[in-house]
Amino acid sequence: MKVVSKLVDLELHIDRIERQGNVLLVHSDPKRSIPTTIHIAPSDIVELLKVMLKSGGLWQFLLLMPWLCFGSKKPGKIESSTDSNTQPPTGHQKWDPWE
Secondary structure (H helix, E strand, C coil), X not given: CEEECCXXXXXXXXXXXXXXXXXXXEEECCCCCCCCEEEECHHHHHHHHHHHHHCHHHHXXXXXXXXXXXXXXXXXXXXXXXXXXXXXXXXXXXCCCCC
């Protein structure tokens, strides 16, 4: 999970989740990121669920998740070119180094 704001740019790797009284504590993996604990109250969970249920983007993400997680991880095939034209371009053509 990545958190980006004006105050922080943090990549958070969750290590464990525990309950302490009426609060849910989410602990980051201290080996992979800055040791962080997120305190989530029951009212926060209710608000989060309300927002999630109304979010079209979340439903699209959930429906596409199998393809996002288990889709092809192979990089796209790069085709080689066998251009026999070794002459420089003539006329008013602009040179493009990516051609």
